[in-house]
Amino acid sequence: MNIDNIEAFVYINHYGSFNKAADVLYISQPTVTARIQSLERELDCKVFDRLGKQISLTDKGRQFLPFAQQILQVYQTGKHQIQSKGLVPNELRIGSTVSVSNYVMPQLLPQLLKEYPHINIKLITAPTDYLIEKLQSKEIDLAFIRKVVNPAIQAFPFCEDPISLYVYKGHPLVQKGSALIQDIVEETLVFFECGSLDWMRLHRVFESMERPPNIVYQVDNLETAKKLVLQKAGICFLPALSVQEEVEAGALIRVDIAETAGISLRTSLISLNGENGGFVQTLLELGAGYLKI
Known part of the structure; x- marks a missing residue:
């Protein structure tokens, strides 16, 4: 079985297009088509259904896909090991x-x-x-x-970097050590917004609240968010790696919030x-x- 045919199959499925797969593989679209035709002859079945410009896997194609992906990965790993054995780049x-x-x-x-x-x-x-x-x-x-x-x-x-609520030294929540999400409704909240799905989970927690949190500062830089908390301008949900030094020094204290447990940056x-x-x-x-x- 030709590895180029398997590669074309995997790439077409991922990109949803013969043309896009051809661009990524730096070959012509007719060459991609020829590779799929060759693969279908080898497998004695169709792997794609074509309706105009739309393509989809056939039932046989879906069955073959995980094996094709595994074959391609093993081949690429082995090829690299042979070519790079003993060589370390500068x-x-x-x-x-x-x-x-x-x-x-x-x-x-x-x-x-x-x-x-x-x-x-x-x-x-x-x-x-x-x-x-x-x-x-x-x-x-x-x-x-x-x-x-x-x-x-x-x-x-x-790594997974847990996101938790951090407050400054002397904040009333320090004595509790833990709280419910409703307990922060009256607090001035600093919110670091980076647009990732991990942070979107916090938004969903906020949407479940009877009253939304009081987000006064919305920033796109972790250091800015952290310094606002250090200056006692508010409290903030932050990833643990970003506050290790401040936590060790006692300048920032983590407060566990039950509703946000398990949220982390991956x-x-x-x-x-x-x-x-x-x-x-x-x-x-x-x-x-x-x-x-």
């Missing part, structure tokens, strides 16, 4: 979101350099969508992002399928060693 280009750059990289990168003392590390900070584009164009080697679903990209869970480490496996494994091991909240 430069490692890492992309990360702002919060990861601020609160994870300063501890992680020196540890990575101890494992690979002869490489130079280049860090690029950008939003998730931009980093995915840079990874696909091979302008970066790895990236730390929120979430991705793409057949060309491997995603590894890296960060994944991503790479192109089969590439930079050694670096990925090292980073996952380092992350497991110190990201304990």
Whole structure:
């Protein structure tokens, strides 16, 4: 069975179009069509139904898809291992979101350099969508992002950063240690808004309240939000990694809210399928060693 045919099948299913799959694979649309026709002859069945420009998997196509994805991933991993065995690049280009750059990289990168003392590390900070584009164009080697679903990209869970309510020293809620969401209705709330699905879960909690919270400050920068709380301008839901130093110093105190328990920022480490496996494994091991909240 031809691996190129399987690759075309997986990509067409993901992008929902022969043309888009051709663009990503840097081949012509007729070549993609020919590969699918060849695959259908090998399988002795149709894998796609075509209605004009619309395509969908047939029942047989849906049955074959998970096996095709597994075959493609194993092939790409094996190919990379053969081609890169014993070779370590001179430069490692890492992309990360702002919060990861601020609160994870300063501890992680020196540890990575101890494992690979002869490489130079280049860090690029950008939003998730931009980093995915840079990874696909091979302008970066790895990236730390929120979430991705793409057949060309491997995603590894890296860490979960719990989101909790933090108040300043001396705030009345400190004595309680825990509270219900309704207890903060009268409080001045600082809200960090980054647009991710994780933060949207907080919005849903707010929508369930009889009275909405008093959001006086809505900011798009974690450091700004944190400093407003330190200046006693309000209280705020913040990820734990961003306030580790302030909590250890006693300047900020976590207050457990029952309705928001379990909400966290999930960060994944991503790479192109089969590439930079050694670096990925090292980073996952380092992350497991110190990201304990």
